[in-house]
Amino acid sequence: MTDTTDCLAADRLRMTPGPTEIPAPVRERMAEPAPNPDLEPEFFSCYRNLTDKLTRIHAAGPAGEAPATPDRDTVVLGGEGILGLEAAIASLVSPGDRVLCLSNGLYGDGFADFVEQYGGEPVRCEISWDETLDPNAVEAAIESADESFDVATVVHCETPTGTLNDLEPILDVLESHTIISVVDAVSSLGGAPVPTDRIDVCLGASQKCFSAPPGLATCTISDRAWDRIERVETASLYTDLEPWRTAADEGEEWFPYTHLAANVLGLDAAADLLLEEGLESVFDRHEAAATLCRDRAAELGLDPYPASHEACSPTVTALEFSGSATDLQERLRTEHDVVVATGLGELEDDIIRIGHMGHNARTERVERTMVALETALK
Numbered sequence: 576m577t578d579t580t581d582c583l584a585a586d587r588l589r590m591t592p593g594p595t596e597i598p599a600p601v602r603e604r605m606a607e608p609a610p611n612p613d614l615e616p617e618f619f620s621c622y623r624n625l626t627d628k629l630t631r632i633h634a635a636g637p638a639g640e641a642p643a644t645p646d647r648d649t650v651v652l653g654g655e656g657i658l659g660l661e662a663a664i665a666s667l668v669s670p671g672d673r674v675l676c677l678s679n680g681l682y683g684d685g686f687a688d689f690v691e692q693y694g695g696e697p698v699r700c701e702i703s704w705d706e707t708l709d710p711n712a713v714e715a716a717i718e719s720a721d722e723s724f725d726v727a728t729v730v731h732c733e734t735p736t737g738t739l740n741d742l743e744p745i746l747d748v749l750e751s752h753t754i755i756s757v758v759d760a761v762s763s764l765g766g767a768p769v770p771t772d773r774i775d776v777c778l779g780a781s782q783k784c785f786s787a788p789p790g791l792a793t794c795t796i797s798d799r800a801w802d803r804i805e806r807v808e809t810a811s812l813y814t815d816l817e818p819w820r821t822a823a824d825e826g827e828e829w830f831p832y833t834h835l836a837a838n839v840l841g842l843d844a845a846a847d848l849l850l851e852e853g854l855e856s857v858f859d860r861h862e863a864a865a866t867l868c869r870d871r872a873a874e875l876g877l878d879p880y881p882a883s884h885e886a887c888s889p890t891v892t893a894l895e896f897s898g899s900a901t902d903l904q905e906r907l908r909t910e911h912d913v914v915v916a917t918g919l920g921e922l923e924d925d926i927i928r929i930g931h932m933g934h935n936a937r938t939e940r941v942e943r944t945m946v947a948l949e950t951a952l953k
């Protein structure tokens with residue numbers, strides 16, 4: 576049997592780009608008795624409170640301010656982040672539809688795979704993984720295509736490589752062609768401003784910057800996306816977003832399947848923490864943690880994987896490593912009680928990733944990580 580004593584040690588620091596450390600108020604709320612999600616109206620109130628709070632968090636602009644009446648619905652699915660991505664494609668794409676898939680990384684490519692899986696035809700507009708998306712290239716891809724597009728996909732923060740795309744100019748292009756935008760903001764929502772008020776389907780997950788456990792996917796959906804979702808025949812119940820439009824409406828209190836009550840309570844507590852702190856302060860905290868991480872890495876001679884400083888995400892730092900990143904990761908965990916991530920796929924052994932998102936976006940945590948990294952490198 577595996578001995579879990581070490582990994583339960585209170586002072587182990589988990590600086591991974593999700594799941595993140597879960598603060599005590601979230602854990603305590605999850606341990607409370609929860610209403611039956613199918614039978615007790617109190618659960619529907621919990622769910623509605625949560626979606627209201629998420630709508631406010633999702634709508635927060637760069638200064639943390641939220642519009643008074645954001646005209647988007649937020650739904651929370653029982654399932655981790657990837658369910659939100661798959662559900663968006665399953666619900667918006669019919670067989671034969673051509674979808675513009677913008678990609679500078681693993682999750683951007685993954686959207687194209689989902690499109691294929693649901694019978695659509697992905698038209699890829701790709702750029703190297705250390706760069707960010709170029710709006711001129713997006714415009715050129717749309718102009719040179721034989722037919723127009725109804726739907727486009729884009730990833731805000733490519734967690735595996737630590738890049739953050741500038742969404743505003745990309746959304747300018749998509750809006751000018753009235754293309755429905757599907758944005759994976761899984762590792763940026765709640766850690767960096769996301770222009771959710773301009774996005775048709777904006778996707779998040781509980782275990783990243785919200786610092787709740789994995790298990791819930793959040794989707795903020797515009798009216799025109801709902802209209803399309805209602806027209807598309809989805810071949811699966813689990814990935815169909817349509818039933819969630821009426822679920823938990825006043826007088827329509829039901830969910831397509833049993834909701835994850837404890838997770839909903841935990842995410843609600845996490846949302847309270849973000850709103851109490853204020854989104855402006857939360858975003859500043861992420862920027863400060865990211866800046867410290869990169870400055871300390873530079874002192875250690877480690878370069879960020881993204882090609883420019885502007886391309887780096889405030890929620891995760893990916894550093895190039897000329898030795899074995901997996902060996903370094905192992906030493907940090909076993910000798911220093913600090914857990915970090917490596918690259919994914921072909922980059923597994925070439926990149927070390929430090930998550931400074933959610934509860935972990937604190938300079939003292941980054942400092943302890945970098946001290947451990949410095950010692951491990953010696």
Ligand SMILES: Cc1ncc(COP(=O)(O)O)c(C=O)c1O
Nearest residue numbers: 655656657682732734761762780
């Ligand atoms: C950008 C991005 N999208 C989607 C996902 C998938 O989320 P999950 O692991 O919760 O399924 C992740 C997970 O790391 C991610 O980083």
